[in-house]
Amino acid sequence: MINISSNFEGGNIKLIEIAENNIQLHINDDHNSAEKQWFYFQASQVKNLNCKFDITNALDVSYPEAWPTCTIVYSYDRKHWQRLATHYDEHTLSFSLKPEHDIVYFSLFPPYSYQRHLDLITRAIIQDNCQLVACGQSIYNRPIELLQIGDNAANKKNIWVIARQHPAETMAEWFAEGMLETLLNSKSKDACNILEQATIYIVPNMNPDGSILGNLRTNGAGVDLNRSWLRLDPSKEPESHFVFKQMEKIGVDLFLDIHGDEDIPYTFFAGTEGIKGYSKQLAHLDKNFREILSQITPDFSQENGYEPSTPDTVDMGIATNRVAQRFNCLSLTLEMPFTDNKYQPDSELGWSTDRSKRLAENIIKSLNIIVPELNHSS
Ligand code: ZN
Numbered sequence: 001m002i003n004i005s006s007n008f009e010g011g012n013i014k015l016i017e018i019a020e021n022n023i024q025l026h027i028n029d030d031h032n033s034a035e036k037q038w039f040y041f042q043a044s045q046v047k048n049l050n051c052k053f054d055i056t057n058a059l060d061v062s063y064p065e066a067w068p069t070c071t072i073v074y075s076y077d078r079k080h081w082q083r084l085a086t087h088y089d090e091h092t093l094s095f096s097l098k099p100e101h102d103i104v105y106f107s108l109f110p111p112y113s114y115q116r117h118l119d120l121i122t123r124a125i126i127q128d129n130c131q132l133v134a135c136g137q138s139i140y141n142r143p144i145e146l147l148q149i150g151d152n153a154a155n156k157k158n159i160w161v162i163a164r165q166h167p168a169e170t171m172a173e174w175f176a177e178g179m180l181e182t183l184l185n186s187k188s189k190d191a192c193n194i195l196e197q198a199t200i201y202i203v204p205n206m207n208p209d210g211s212i213l214g215n216l217r218t219n220g221a222g223v224d225l226n227r228s229w230l231r232l233d234p235s236k237e238p239e240s241h242f243v244f245k246q247m248e249k250i251g252v253d254l255f256l257d258i259h260g261d262e263d264i265p266y267t268f269f270a271g272t273e274g275i276k277g278y279s280k281q282l283a284h285l286d287k288n289f290r291e292i293l294s295q296i297t298p299d300f301s302q303e304n305g306y307e308p309s310t311p312d313t314v315d316m317g318i319a320t321n322r323v324a325q326r327f328n329c330l331s332l333t334l335e336m337p338f339t340d341n342k343y344q345p346d347s348e349l350g351w352s353t354d355r356s357k358r359l360a361e362n363i364i365k366s367l368n369i370i371v372p373e374l375n376h377s378s
Contacts, residue, residue: 178357
């Protein structure tokens, strides 16, 4: 008999009904919040059955507009994920598979497990030029690791990279893994060059509680961390509170906040145009960085993205806005697609974990060009 389970780390699905081989499912709300869209579940005893899966509350999720172009992923071993044709009919998201094995996993994007996160942190800090410079705590007392790569000589610029404020955007942590692997590779010229000019501060996972709970956007208290940076209440958003306090202590000359966008099928930056302190110099740096990155990789697009914010629409609870205003620095949100980059489609894998990692390498290349132009805060 077919069995459906999401009772594991990062899992999210609710079984409604199984009739023959037709499986009806709902996506659960985030813990303490009504946000939802992420799913990750296991189907077992399904070998050679023509299974049809229907997520029947797909219209009620946070971004239903993303479904018409969404292609989900499946895996037999949770290491190799393939795309699966996905259909949306105004309220139900459907996909079908005749599994080759008894157990198969389905998800919105390849997960990034907490075990892998812990391994990434330990693998980094045993290297000579990486240290755990400070460690915060999440709502459920999980560590928020702030890694420092390279020495912090007074003449070096301070570059900050944080990932996965939104826990379902696992491509952000794949990106962080790619960035750490490049920076900690002593044979990488790009890494050596950047570490001569800058100290890099990285938080690979801002939201471990949400990641483990299988949340879309929120932390253990139901807070969207990337709307919390103006308030920064340590009892509700200790994760962003911790990082901002460390930024105050260390200084910030460039800030990148790494995300994924469910709907827009491109990789792009969102800037901080609407903040009070937006200067000609910040606009110039922003424009330059986009141009440099688009020349380095066709996976980055300058043409697509969100409408720039204005003084009337700017949300100072968004990390990049708050940090740009406080530190007068170039501050960008990087968005990657969940399904694919329309300019560079890959029908088998779509936007993949490897492409997220390669983008991080290319960001390091582009940082080497932009860093000499940055202001220095301390
Ligand atoms: Zn996000």
